[in-house]
Amino acid sequence: MGCGYSKVVPEGSKNGYVSVLQSLVAFTRASEDKDEPKEKLGKSFWFGRRTEKEQQQQRRPTQSQPQTRDTGQRAKVKTYRDKFDPRVTARYHIKALIGRGRFSRVVRVEHRGTRQPFAIKMMEVEFPEGREVCAAELTALKRVSHPNVVRLVEVFQLPHRVYMVLELATGGELLDRVVSRGHFTERDATKAVKMVLAAVSYLHSLGVTHRGLKPENLLYYHPGADSRLLLTDFGSATFADKALDNVESSDCASVDTSWSGRTSCGTLEYMAPEVMRRKPCSSAVDMWALGVITFIVLSGSVPFEDDSRPRLCRAVTKGKYSFSGDPWPCVSNLAKDFISRLLRVDPCARLTADQALLHPWVASEAPTSSCKNLHRPISQNLRQRASRGGSRCPSSNSSDPGSAKDKRERRRPRAK
Structure with a gap:
């Protein structure tokens, strides 16, 4: 796909993670772009991110300096665009920076030939931790093809960076949709949960555990009411043989996972008890996180939260909510x-993704619900969390992969 510059995505192999990691190491050399402009991103009101309206207001030029600010913004875009490898810009027109992580930048682009919009995730792979995150995401995305999982279009692999071209989701995050609709019922919640479960069930059938499920990683493909929900961000994903995730509950205690399955990773509020205890874990960690997400979608609050990290960990490990x-x-x-x-401390007692799809609340789309509009209390709870102010407790220890990223991302409104 493209004059020998890009790499057409192949089917995932049995040793996909090892091969991707080896390839990244081989392509990496000591190089760092120190002049990349650092644009501060907006945040929405419930988890520390600003709403889209607030972002637009922030970007809007002030009356006192309209021309100066507009000129400065254009200069920033040009400077940022110049940092991209010419092999990428030859195929894609760089539009805007839309996301930022510890090892990555996400930009909205347009294919120069078809004018079709995409997103490019630019991963820094100079250091081992960045290579590891990139390898995990590439291995997962090369292996999957599902309507509720973000699609990898092509890859540009360069010495110091990897550019992943992804389908662009423009419908906003899951909680954005919940609040913006103005009317939200249990049946609306089941439709969202069912799409997430479909993606998670598919991933688990392939031996892929996401390990980073949270509302921010659930994006609608387009703003329409019939949009599909996409699962994104596989930087924390782990991989196992197919048989590992199909093990019977009675054999769960004998499961032996890899080192990556034993490592703390993810955002604390969504982290399963066995992860906090540094016990061997399996795909059941995704089901715990889905239980937390469902709790939030239905109420606007989280089942486990505290200013104190030790108290929060105790509440999670005891399953107190x-x-x-x-x-x-x-x-x-x-x-x-x-x-x-789903929120059961014993991972073997939790529903699997396939079992959760058959639960009557999901399968029949909340047949016993009152169809009452839950929008107002959900929105109020989300706003109350934001109004308490302050930053929340730190995440996992700095020695854990992803923990520094979590500490940076978790500067969110305090909730008592």
Whole structure:
């Protein structure tokens, strides 16, 4: 795909992670772009990110300096575009920076030939940790093809960077959609949960554990009501043989996972108890995170949160949470049963993704729900979390892969 510059995505092999990592190491040399402009991104009001309206207001020139600021913005875009490898810009027109991580930048681009929009995730692979994150994401995305998983289009692999061309999701994050709709019921929640479960079930069938499930990584493909929900960000993914995730519950105690399955990773509020305890873990960690996500989508609050990291960890490892406060009295018992079957401390007692798809709350789309509009209490709970102010407790130890990224990303509103 493209004059020998890019690499057409091959099918994943059994040793995909090793081969990708070796390839990245071989292509890496000591190089660093120190002049890359650092544009501060906006944040929405519930998890520390600004809303799209606030971002637009921030970008809008002030009356006192309209021309100066507009000129400065154009200069920034040009400077940032010049940092891209010419092999990439020969095929894609760089439009705007839309995301930033510890080892990556995500930009919106347009294919010069077809005018089709895409996203390019630019991964820095100079250092071992960056190579590892990039290798995990590439291995996962090369292996998968599912309507609810972001699609990898092509890869440009260069000595110091890897450019991943991905399909562009323009419909916003899961919680953006919940708040912006103005009307949200349990049945709306089941539609979102069902799409996430479809993606997770597919990944687990391939031996892929995401390990980073959270609302920020669930994006709608387009703004329409019929949009599919996409699972993104596989930088923390781990891989196992197919048989590992199909093991019977009675044999769960004998499962022996790789080093990556034993390492703390992810955002603390969504982290499973066995991960916090540094115990061998499996794909069940994704099911715990999905239970937390469902809790948030239905209430606007999280089941486990505290200013103190030790207290938060104790609450998670004991599985202490409650269905108290609005809107829980208006939520069906089936929904609460679904959540409780996922938020179980024993990973072998949790529903698998396939079992969760068959749960009556999901399979029949909340048949016993009252169809009551939950939008107002959900939005109020989200705003209350933001209004408390301050930063939350730190994430996992700095020795854990991804922990520094978590500490940077987790500067969010405090919740008591």
